[in-house]
Amino acid sequence: xxxxxxxxxxxxxxxxxxxxxxxxxxxxxxxxxxxxxxxxxxxxxxxxxxxxxxxxxxxxxxxxxxxxxxxxxxxxxxxxxxxxxxxxxxxxxxxxxxxxxxxxxxxxxxxxxxxxxxxxxxxxxxxxxxxxxxxxxxxxxxxxxxxxxxxxxxxxxxxxxxxxxxxxxxxxxxxxxxxxxxxxxxxxxxxxxxxxxxxxxxxxxxxxxxxxxxxxxxxxxxxxxxxxxxxxxxxxxxxxxxxxxxxxxxxxxxxxxxxxxxxxxxxxxxxxxxxxxxxxxxxxxxxxxxxxxxxxxxxxxxxxxxxxxxxxxxxxxxxxxxxxx
Amino acid sequence: xxxxxxxxxxxxxxxxxxxxxxxxxxxxxxxxxxxxxxxxxxxxxxxxxxxxxxxxxxxxxxxxxxxxxxxxxxxxxxxxxxxxxxxxxxxxxxxxxxxxxxxxxxxxxxxxxxxxxxxxxxxxxxxxxxxxxxxxxxxxxxxxxxxxxxxxxxxxxxxxxxxxxxxxxxxxxxxxxxxxxxxxxxxxxxxxxxxxxxxxxxxxxxxxxxxxxxxxxxxxxxxxxxxxxxxxxxxxxxxxxxxxxxxxxxxxxxxxxxxxxxxxxxxxxxxxxxxxxxxxxxxxxxxxxxxxxxxxxxxxxxxxxxxxxxxxxxxxxxxxxxxxxx
Ligand SMILES: Nc1ncnc2c1ncn2[C@@H]1O[C@H](COP(=O)(O)OP(=O)(O)O)[C@@H](O)[C@H]1O
Ligand SMILES: [Mg+2]
Numbered sequence: 334x335x336x337x338x339x340x341x342x343x344x345x346x347x348x349x350x351x352x353x354x355x356x357x358x359x360x361x362x363x364x365x366x367x368x369x370x371x372x373x374x375x376x377x378x379x380x381x382x383x384x385x386x387x388x389x390x391x392x393x394x395x396x397x398x399x400x401x402x403x404x405x406x407x408x409x410x411x412x413x414x415x416x417x418x419x420x421x422x423x424x425x426x427x428x429x430x431x432x433x434x435x436x437x438x439x440x441x442x443x444x445x446x447x448x449x450x451x452x453x454x455x456x457x458x459x460x461x462x463x464x465x466x467x468x469x470x471x472x473x474x475x476x477x478x479x480x481x482x483x484x485x486x487x488x489x490x491x492x493x494x495x496x497x498x499x500x501x502x503x504x505x506x507x508x509x510x511x512x513x514x515x516x517x518x519x520x521x522x523x524x525x526x527x528x529x530x531x532x533x534x535x536x537x538x539x540x541x542x543x544x545x546x547x548x549x550x551x552x553x554x555x556x557x558x559x560x561x562x563x564x565x566x567x568x569x570x571x572x573x574x575x576x577x578x579x580x581x582x583x584x585x586x587x588x589x590x591x592x593x594x595x596x597x598x599x600x601x602x603x604x605x606x607x608x609x610x611x612x613x614x615x616x617x618x619x620x621x622x623x624x625x626x627x628x629x630x631x632x633x634x635x636x637x638x639x640x641x642x643x644x645x646x647x648x649x650x651x652x653x654x655x656x657x658x
Numbered sequence: 659x660x661x662x663x664x665x666x667x668x669x670x671x672x673x674x675x676x677x678x679x680x681x682x683x684x685x686x687x688x689x690x691x692x693x694x695x696x697x698x699x700x701x702x703x704x705x706x707x708x709x710x711x712x713x714x715x716x717x718x719x720x721x722x723x724x725x726x727x728x729x730x731x732x733x734x735x736x737x738x739x740x741x742x743x744x745x746x747x748x749x750x751x752x753x754x755x756x757x758x759x760x761x762x763x764x765x766x767x768x769x770x771x772x773x774x775x776x777x778x779x780x781x782x783x784x785x786x787x788x789x790x791x792x793x794x795x796x797x798x799x800x801x802x803x804x805x806x807x808x809x810x811x812x813x814x815x816x817x818x819x820x821x822x823x824x825x826x827x828x829x830x831x832x833x834x835x836x837x838x839x840x841x842x843x844x845x846x847x848x849x850x851x852x853x854x855x856x857x858x859x860x861x862x863x864x865x866x867x868x869x870x871x872x873x874x875x876x877x878x879x880x881x882x883x884x885x886x887x888x889x890x891x892x893x894x895x896x897x898x899x900x901x902x903x904x905x906x907x908x909x910x911x912x913x914x915x916x917x918x919x920x921x922x923x924x925x926x927x928x929x930x931x932x933x934x935x936x937x938x939x940x941x942x943x944x945x946x947x948x949x950x951x952x953x954x955x956x957x958x959x960x961x962x963x964x965x966x967x968x969x970x971x972x973x974x975x976x977x978x979x980x981x982x983x984x
Contacts, residue, residue, distance in 0.1 A: 550762065551757055551759060551762035551763050552762060552763055552764055552765045552766070554718065554757065555755070555757055555763040555764070555825070555828075556765065557718055557746075557749070558716055558718060558749055558750065558754075558755035558757070558829075559749065559750040559754075559755075559777045559780070559828055559829070560746050560747065560748070560749035560750025560751055560777070560780055560781060560832075561750070561776065561777065561780055562746065562780065563746075565776065565780070569776070570765050570768075573765075573767055573768075574765070574766075574767060647767070648766075648767065649766075649767060649769075649812040649814070650766060650812065650814045653811075653812055653814075653815065
């Protein structure tokens with residue numbers, strides 16, 4: 334198991350290096366930032382001075398080495414747009430995005446798993462078929478459409494929930510949380526529903542399919558033959574065996590939700606990293622963009638490792654050696 | 659309720675599958691009795707309806723399969739039409755089951771101890787510690803060495819034979835009066851089949867359980883069973899004391915089956931003695947289902963379905979023994 338962890342760590346480092354290279358390459362491919370940072374009338378000396386200040390006059394390998402060195406310490410340079418350290422901007426925005434994504438993931442799991450179990454156990458029921466149809470619609474409607482519909486219904490017509498922003502936030506050290514105020518919680522509802530809705534349908538369909546698969550197995554038939562209650566068979570034996578694929582997919586989806594949060598944050602003007610990224614793109618603010626890229630990749634890699642380790646917790650066949658006799 | 663009659667009475671039991679092209683009859687009006695403590699062997703080629711008969715008795719038929727008619731009485735009471743919850747209480751408690759493949763019968767994510775304790779506590783009013791104690795005793799009884807250590811192991815840590823011993827312990831943990839063992843050794847290595855059968859036989863005798871032992875191994879039957887039922891195309895061709903059916907088979911199909919006992923332990927899946935194969939459910943011939951393959955077939959075999967008639971100590975469904983006819 335230790336060898337496995339070491340191997341996974343090495344893989345993770347390689348992945349992060351590759352991502353860092355891409356993030357670094359962006360500096361070279363997207364237009365010269367100096368043009369947009371200085372007024373039209375700036376002199377060549379002004380330009381040279383700014384170049385030197387940003388470190389753009391050094392040889393490329395040196396620049397990359399410096400980039401890696403900085404990235405490891407969380408330093409991504411100065412934002413071209415608002416002239417502040419990128420790390421400060423990220424620290425400001427990260428809590429908003431993470432709270433949004435975890436609320437959405439929680440919503441998706443709390444809705445998706447029970448709905449999947451229900452539709453698997455009552456395969457031919459009316460409610461199951463209805464849920465199946467609704468989930469098909471849920472999968473095929475683009476998320477920004479659901480977002481706009483949610484705003485239309487709950488903000489414009491019913492006036493129950495705010496349509497933009499994070500509401501009031503409270504500082505806990507460097508972490509700004511919206512979870513401790515009424516307006517913060519109310520503001521969280523619509524964005525997390527929008528971000529999580531697609532995942533609800535995905536998880537529901539996954540749990541349903543896995544559950545139906547497991548219910549056909551011999552050990553479920555044998556559990557029934559032993560006279561165990563439906564409750565024990567369904568929730569003790571069957572659900573537990575569907576957990577592996579659900580953990581995998583839920584973990585991977587957590588990563589993609591952080592990426593998809595860009596759309597949600599744009600629709601709801603949610604002050605997270607996604608919004609920061611969109612603003613950076615329109616300004617060719619490369620340090621912010623590359624920092625975002627590296628950070629999202631890091632989150633992906635970390636989640637993947639946690640998922641792999643959870644396998645060992647869930648499945649004894651991996652962790653307990655088979656001294657078969 | 660104590661009474662002296664048979665433990666299990668099956669009367670005209672049918673199992674049908676509802677398909678788009680109408681119902682298919684997989685088990686066709688079979689009848690037999692089982693006395694307390696008796697071992698009834700059920701033999702026949704694959705697809706004869708052996709497993710379905712067992713599944714119908716345990717009430718575990720799944721759609722589109724269902725009981726199409728007849729009665730099943732257990733300890734004098736009908737159980738074929740019990741509400742699901744009452745049937746569940748009977749399963750494991752009064753009627754145990756053992757399936758073919760020990761590698762897939764156990765939940766891979768739970769220790770064998772947990773699966774035993776869970777089953778024991780479902781049926782018996784025991785605390786956690788007492789249930790665990792009983793689980794340890796059962797593991798020792800089925801011949802698992804060092805039960806105190808093995809009880810906390812996961813199924814994948816046991817070999818096939820050891821797992822089937824665990825399965826036997828699970829089937830017997832609430833002292834059922836009937837155990838339905840569906841080809842309990844077919845999936846196992848030939849060298850350990852006899853051991854497992856011996857364990858099964860010994861435990862069922864000690865716990866006073868009757869056994870329906872499904873197999874297509876005639877050697878197993880000859881050694882283990884008190885009586886034998888021979889099934890063909892969902893019907894019982896012949897049923898009687900093991901010695902009689904094995905040594906002096908009356909039904910031409912049984913004769914063919916016995917002729918194909920090669921060596922003990924080798925399955926008699928393919929019948930070298932009888933030409934052809936068993937018909938599919940969709941084209942079971944009229945009259946006697948066996949007549950197209952039967953060396954003794956007569957003109958009326960295709961017209962009249964033979965009913966089981968007493969012959970010797972058993973019953974045979976064949977016109978040869980119809981005596982006066984109908
Ligand atoms: N789910 C099902 N749908 C349709 N036919 C089935 C189904 N399960 C079993 N059968 C049919 O029922 C017959 C008897 O099956 P079974 O009792 O399993 O035979 P065996 O004697 O080999 O145990 C076979 O012909 C099989 O094809
Ligand atoms: Mg079978």
